[in-house]
Amino acid sequence: xxxxxxxxxFTDKKLSPQQLxxxxxxxxxxxxxxxxxxxxxxxxxFFFILIFRDKKLSNIALVGVALFGLFMIILxxxxxxxxxxLSRLKIFVEAILYLLILAVTLQRLTKNINFYQIISPIxxxxxxxxxxxxxxxxxxxxxxxxxxxWLILAFTMGAxxxxxxxxxxxxxxxxxxxxxxxxxxxPRISFEHASYGFRGDGIFRAGHDGTMxxxxxxxxxxxxxxxxxxxxxxxxxxxxxxxxFRGSVLYxxxxxxxxxxxxxxxxxxxxxxxxxxxxxxxxxDKIEYNVVLYPTYKRWIYMLDLPxxxxxxxxxxxxxxxxxxGGVRDKLSYNATSALNYRxxxxxxxxxxxxxxxxxxxxxxxxxxxxxxxxxxxKNPKDRLKAIIEFFKSQKLVYSTSPKGLDKKRVTDxxxxxSKQGYCVHFADAFTLMSRFVGIPARIVTGYRGFSQNxxxxxxxxREMDAHAWVEVYIDKSWLRIDPSLLASSSIQDSSVQIVNxxxxxxxxxxxxxxxxxxxxxxxxxxxxxxLNYSHYRQMTLLNRFKSDTKFALIFVLSLIGIVVLIIxxxxxxxxxxxxxxxxCEISPLLKKLAKRGFVKGEQESISALLKRYASSLDDDSIIxxxxxxxxxxxxxxxxxxxxxxREKIKEIK
Amino acid sequence: MQDIANEFKPLIEQIxxxxxxKEEIIKKTVATFFAGGHLLLEDIPGxxxxxxxxxxxxxxxxxxxxxxxxxxxxxxxxxxxNYFDVNEAKFIFKKGPIFTQFLLADEINRSMxxxxxxxLEAMEEGKxxxxxxxxxxxxxxxxxxxxxxxxxxxxxxxxxxxxxxxLCSFSIGYPNRESEREILKGLIEEKExxxxxxxxxxxxxxxxxxxxxxxxxxxxxILQEVISFTRESGIFRYGxxxxxxxxxxxxxxxxxxxxxxxxxxxxxxxxxLADVCYHRLSFLEGETTPKRIYDEITSHIxxxx
Numbered sequence: 001x002x003x004x005x006x007x008x009x010f011t012d013k014k015l016s017p018q019q020l021x022x023x024x025x026x027x028x029x030x031x032x033x034x035x036x037x038x039x040x041x042x043x044x045x046f047f048f049i050l051i052f053r054d055k056k057l058s059n060i061a062l063v064g065v066a067l068f069g070l071f072m073i074i075l076x077x078x079x080x081x082x083x084x085x086l087s088r089l090k091i092f093v094e095a096i097l098y099l100l101i102l103a104v105t106l107q108r109l110t111k112n113i114n115f116y117q118i119i120s121p122i123x124x125x126x127x128x129x130x131x132x133x134x135x136x137x138x139x140x141x142x143x144x145x146x147x148x149x150w151l152i153l154a155f156t157m158g159a160x161x162x163x164x165x166x167x168x169x170x171x172x173x174x175x176x177x178x179x180x181x182x183x184x185x186x187p188r189i190s191f192e193h194a195s196y197g198f199r200g201d202g203i204f205r206a207g208h209d210g211t212m213x214x215x216x217x218x219x220x221x222x223x224x225x226x227x228x229x230x231x232x233x234x235x236x237x238x239x240x241x242x243x244x245f246r247g248s249v250l251y252x253x254x255x256x257x258x259x260x261x262x263x264x265x266x267x268x269x270x271x272x273x274x275x276x277x278x279x280x281x282x283x284x285d286k287i288e289y290n291v292v293l294y295p296t297y298k299r300w301i302y303m304l305d306l307p308x309x310x311x312x313x314x315x316x317x318x319x320x321x322x323x324x325x326g327g328v329r330d331k332l333s334y335n336a337t338s339a340l341n342y343r344x345x346x347x348x349x350x351x352x353x354x355x356x357x358x359x360x361x362x363x364x365x366x367x368x369x370x371x372x373x374x375x376x377x378x379k380n381p382k383d384r385l386k387a388i389i390e391f392f393k394s395q396k397l398v399y400s401t402s403p404k405g406l407d408k409k410r411v412t413d414x415x416x417x418x419s420k421q422g423y424c425v426h427f428a429d430a431f432t433l434m435s436r437f438v439g440i441p442a443r444i445v446t447g448y449r450g451f452s453q454n455x456x457x458x459x460x461x462x463r464e465m466d467a468h469a470w471v472e473v474y475i476d477k478s479w480l481r482i483d484p485s486l487l488a489s490s491s492i493q494d495s496s497v498q499i500v501n502x503x504x505x506x507x508x509x510x511x512x513x514x515x516x517x518x519x520x521x522x523x524x525x526x527x528x529x530x531x532l533n534y535s536h537y538r539q540m541t542l543l544n545r546f547k548s549d550t551k552f553a554l555i556f557v558l559s560l561i562g563i564v565v566l567i568i569x570x571x572x573x574x575x576x577x578x579x580x581x582x583x584x585c586e587i588s589p590l591l592k593k594l595a596k597r598g599f600v601k602g603e604q605e606s607i608s609a610l611l612k613r614y615a616s617s618l619d620d621d622s623i624i625x626x627x628x629x630x631x632x633x634x635x636x637x638x639x640x641x642x643x644x645x646x647r648e649k650i651k652e653i654k
Numbered sequence: 655m656q657d658i659a660n661e662f663k664p665l666i667e668q669i670x671x672x673x674x675x676k677e678e679i680i681k682k683t684v685a686t687f688f689a690g691g692h693l694l695l696e697d698i699p700g701x702x703x704x705x706x707x708x709x710x711x712x713x714x715x716x717x718x719x720x721x722x723x724x725x726x727x728x729x730x731x732x733x734x735x736n737y738f739d740v741n742e743a744k745f746i747f748k749k750g751p752i753f754t755q756f757l758l759a760d761e762i763n764r765s766m767x768x769x770x771x772x773x774l775e776a777m778e779e780g781k782x783x784x785x786x787x788x789x790x791x792x793x794x795x796x797x798x799x800x801x802x803x804x805x806x807x808x809x810x811x812x813x814x815x816x817x818x819x820x821l822c823s824f825s826i827g828y829p830n831r832e833s834e835r836e837i838l839k840g841l842i843e844e845k846e847x848x849x850x851x852x853x854x855x856x857x858x859x860x861x862x863x864x865x866x867x868x869x870x871x872x873x874x875x876i877l878q879e880v881i882s883f884t885r886e887s888g889i890f891r892y893g894x895x896x897x898x899x900x901x902x903x904x905x906x907x908x909x910x911x912x913x914x915x916x917x918x919x920x921x922x923x924x925x926x927l928a929d930v931c932y933h934r935l936s937f938l939e940g941e942t943t944p945k946r947i948y949d950e951i952t953s954h955i956x957x958x959x
Binding site: 580581601604607608609637638 | 868871873875917921924949952956958
């Protein structure tokens with residue numbers, strides 16, 4: 001073991017070009033193992049068996065391997081291997097990747113190195129970027145590039161492992177300041193979503209997509225993907241019951257689907273960027289915030305109730321639903337103003353009110369019956385509303401993101417009376433229908449609900465799973481928000497058996513993210529938004545802040561300088577000659593001390609001679625003589641103990 | 655004297671009595687002997703070469719013979735000759751003066767190259783071959799050759815390849831003032847019958863232990879740096895041969911053993927560097943002196959020593 005250690009320490013192993021290439025291939029293909037399909041994995045295992053057998057294959061055997069590989073590729077892409085499939089970017093890239101793997105493995109079996117083989121690791125690296133876009137992959141790519149650089153250096157230098165690694169680290173460090181500066185300042189192009197002529201991967205399903213289904217097609221998007229990043233201007237996040245981000249407003253039920261008003265009715269409104277003063281009675285507690293909305297490919301943008309001022313390009317319509325010209329095709333950042341305390345709906349068009357009352361009793365006969373009872377019993381709309389709420393509570397409805405036993409034909413009835421399981425969609429659907437049955441105009445509002453638990457400082461994260469639907473009822477000449485989901489008696493998280501009983505807390509489909517996770521998300525999000533998604537917009541934000549905020553600019557420049565200095569220090573550290581001779585390394589601190597005292601080693605003088613010369617100048621020379629002896633034994637007798645003693649003795653000398 | 659290993663002390667002390675004030679020279683001679691090599695002394699006559707040789711041989715109890723090389727000398731005058739014995743009616747080999755344990759080859763550069771090479775071949779091979787029959791030389795076999803400085807008339811300079819066969823070369827030089835005064839006073843008398851301080855077995859044991867002296871990686875690095883410097887620096891006409899490199903290592907080992915260590919250090923090599931290299935190297939430009947060789951090489955390896 002000691003010998004091995006010494007061997008490793010003092011010798012510099014040289015790797016053959018084939019070994020270097022193998023390392024490169026292993027490093028770049030590692031992440032792709034998660035991507036490639038089973039038949040290709042089987043093919044790769046087969047390939048590794050061939051490699052480890054280490055026999056030269058005949059040409060016929062190579063053709064056999066190639067045919068086997070092709071067969072496995074076809075098997076992997078089975079069902080997608082048609083022109084339509086290949087027009088989808090991901091499938092196309094996957095097919096290319098498989099062909100590349102086949103070509104590379106065949107080349108490797110011939111044991112000849114050619115240009116094609118040398119360039120392929122970089123191609124594989126590039127392809128892997130199509131499959132991953134996380135921060136982990138970014139770090140891995142940095143690592144990959146470093147390894148490739150090292151391999152190229154090891155090959156061209158013809159040097160050993162350690163020497164080429166040292167050189168690679170140095171070159172890498174030298175490139176870092178440029179990378180950082182170019183990353184921050186190189187002009188970004190703000191381009192539309194680039195599809196390169198390929199079809200997208202199916203329909204993008206967001207938590208909110210403008211309509212609402214109450215059957216199987218209903219959205220149960222539990223993805224943690226971030227939809228919006230909201231930062232509030234006054235550093236104070238409103239309480240959870242005010243965090244309703246308004247999306248589309250739905251009026252009409254067609255079968256199991258809720259739809260917004262038809263276009264011809266919408267045209268009658270005149271949407272504007274700022275909500276007209278006469279459209280609301282009052283709007284207090286105005287709050288300003290910035291939203292970074294990730295591409296939804298829909299026209300809605302989300303603003304807190306009640307939207308007062310939409311961003312440029314956005315329009316608030318009579319329903320206070322905000323749309324964006326051209327749809328959100330690229331990441332969108334906007335500033336918006338909303339009022340938390342408001343009353344609106346004084347001016348309302350008759351046709352809208354009519355739409356808000358339309359309800360087909362055949363869709364939910366039982367519900368209609370129940371509503372009739374309530375309608376008979378109470379005359380005042382307010383009392384009727386209270387009765388509906390009481391009824392919902394009495395039904396002991398369970399909030400479940402995967403409800404069981406819903407009858408697809410009569411969803412509302414089966415939800416309210418039979419299965420009693422559902423989520424926001426079913427609650428909103430049933431509540432709206434019932435309100436309309438009792439004669440109260442009602443409509444469904446869909447959008448996102450924020451939770452102050454998912455916030456840090458003034459940042460609030462809204463994820464797909466925070467998509468929500470609630471109800472607005474028209475009472476006393478104003479629209480009143482009611483969230484029927486809160487009327488559930490308990491909730492089942494996902495399909496797990498666990499039933500959560502917390503009536504006080506809002507029953508939510510979002511899991512209460514714990515602080516650590518949230519911080520992780522926040523940090524990850526911050527890193528992602530500033531590094532991975534560093535865009536034209538981010539760059540402009542940074543530069544604007546740079547111009548306006550002197551303190552920030554100063555800190556920014558200083559930290560840039562700090563990074564550069566740190567890199568230079570690291571570079572110097574790696575540039576200094578590595579310790580090849582333990583004895584010399586151990587004694588050198590003492591030599592520095594002696595030099596300060598005027599005892600400099602002469603050109604023709606050995607270290608030992610210098611020590612003797614110094615010793616003879618002292619009255620008590622015993623320590624120096626001991627050091628001399630230890631140094632000699634450490635360096636020339638390979639005595640490790642002496643080296644340790646030497647180090648300790650040198651420490652004793654002041 | 656304190657740092658000399660105990661077994662060498664009596665030997666060096668005894669020789670020092672005959673050759674005053676030349677302790678360093680005696681140590682180098684001892685080291686050369688125990689490294690199993692041969693010594694070339696380059697000196698003007700009359701500075702104690704013979705004294706050193708005689709004292710050395712008698713202290714170790716070695717069989718001593720001395721050959722004075724002249725211009726008309728033939729190889730057979732050294733290695734011996736086959737003559738026809740009429741009585742026995744066969745050729746009989748009459749051993750030359752080379753068949754001894756300690757050979758003082760005086761003024762080797764006075765003889766013809768043919769004679770020189772006969773001696774040097776015998777030194778290298780450790781045996782003498784005449785008419786197809788090999789006669790081994792006794793052990794130990796040590797040649798101390800002397801040569802006059804080249805400028806003297808009537809000399810045949812030893813070619814570079816022959817010089818390489820000597821392990822070491824140095825000059826004794828003039829004695830210092832004090833020593834010379836003692837000599838002048840006539841206080842020094844050469845005793846013919848000296849005490850033998852070391853047995854043959856002891857000598858062989860020490861020679862064996864010299865071969866076993868360890869050269870650490872560090873030491874080998876330094877040695878190789880020296881060797882490659884002589885070859886690649888371009889300031890020498892030609893670099894050290896592999897035999898030269900081996901000579902450097904052997905002398906370093908021997909010097910370490912002389913100082914009682916079983917591993918060699920850089921200072922060992924520095925002590926004998928010039929002596930091993932002087933007759934093997936010559937500068938392309940300027941004069942070749944031991945000091946210049948030492949300075950050039952040590953400056954180059956300064957960071958490593």
